[in-house]
Amino acid sequence: MGMMSNNGGGMWSGLVGPVVFVQDKNGKTIVRSKPVYKKKKLTPKRQESCDRFTRGGDFIKPIYPFLKTSFTDWLEMKTARDAVRSYTLTYAVKQEQGKPVIDYPKFLISTGKRRAYHPVQQQREHTEVFLEWQPDSTQAFAHADDLLSVMGYVPQTGAYVFFEACATRAAAQVALELPEALAAAPVHFWATFSTPTGDSYAYSTYLGLL
Template sequence: MGQFIEDQIGMISGAVGPVVFVKGNDGKGIVRSKPTPSKAPASPKQQQTRNKFALMKHFTGLLYPILKECYTDFLGKDNARDAVRSYYMAQVIVQEQDAWRIAYEKVLISTGRVRAYVPVSQSRDAQQVVLHWQETTQQPFAESGDLLSVLLYAPDTEDFVFYKACTTRAAGTHTLELPEALSTLPLEVYTTFSTATETDYAYSTYLGRMV
């Protein structure tokens, strides 16, 4: 790494051939070798980490339009994207023998301080899913006008449907009409509430797999 002194014209920046001109933490100009990608094969541990990250990125990528809106508690991170990635890497992508899998019971589709969905019962037939829940309108952070949202996800095909703001907390029950593509598939089911303005959400509730 070399160092050079700025003149009145200003500091050079960027790459020139095999070297890069940058500004150091002290404000001085620095010349260093341009980094080159390593051609060494990944170690088994490195490859495991890459596989884990790839599965996390693929799964959260499918749901990210939902997650980025419904993560209203960033879990100590700076934004929803970092919160999602950190949580899924730590909790959702788990190792089973020599492979990574998704722990569907750990999936969070939303975070926030709204009171969570408390299930009473749920059932399905070929065309419908019927939900019943505790209204909890007398509890903190629960309002009768809070809005229910439901995610149905089919692991076999990676198809899903998101019923956004489909009814209120006070309703206590709701029937979802299934699209044809999901009518015969096992479904992972997640529910959450948001405020009426949809600016804050609850930590989502996993209702299990419906077959």
């Protein structure tokens, strides 16, 4: 199977099986072997980098609509998107037994100048999660009407749960209800504060696996 064409001057060009007919700079028809492209094998270091990129990208993709808003400190990057990707791949993906995994305590769900969430206690029973924190409303970059947002990640299923703007900083505590399907599933939690308008967030706080 091949394709050939005649330019009207007796010269042929095209592809027939494993050979190619082409014209050189003098107008003569020459025959060449069809180029064979081989995929270059990645070095171990390059493969590790690609695997890290894939793992980090897969983790942040489902929650990116939230992250692109909550990363209000761009960490010297040009955009929130760049900040999310750069930080996650650099600091929140680690190698464990030769495979890239998420370093949950270092993962951030937000960045910014609001005063961070300071936990007092947290506990969970079945689907209810109780959180208590220091209001800190008298300190810099903290206001009583700052809004608390909490995100959970279920490693067994890869699912996320969100509780956006679920309490004010001044409330100092909140009870959250998880879906019944997660009653027996361990969940990683993060908490953060933002202004009521959402134009500035705090650096998020990892609450642990509950």
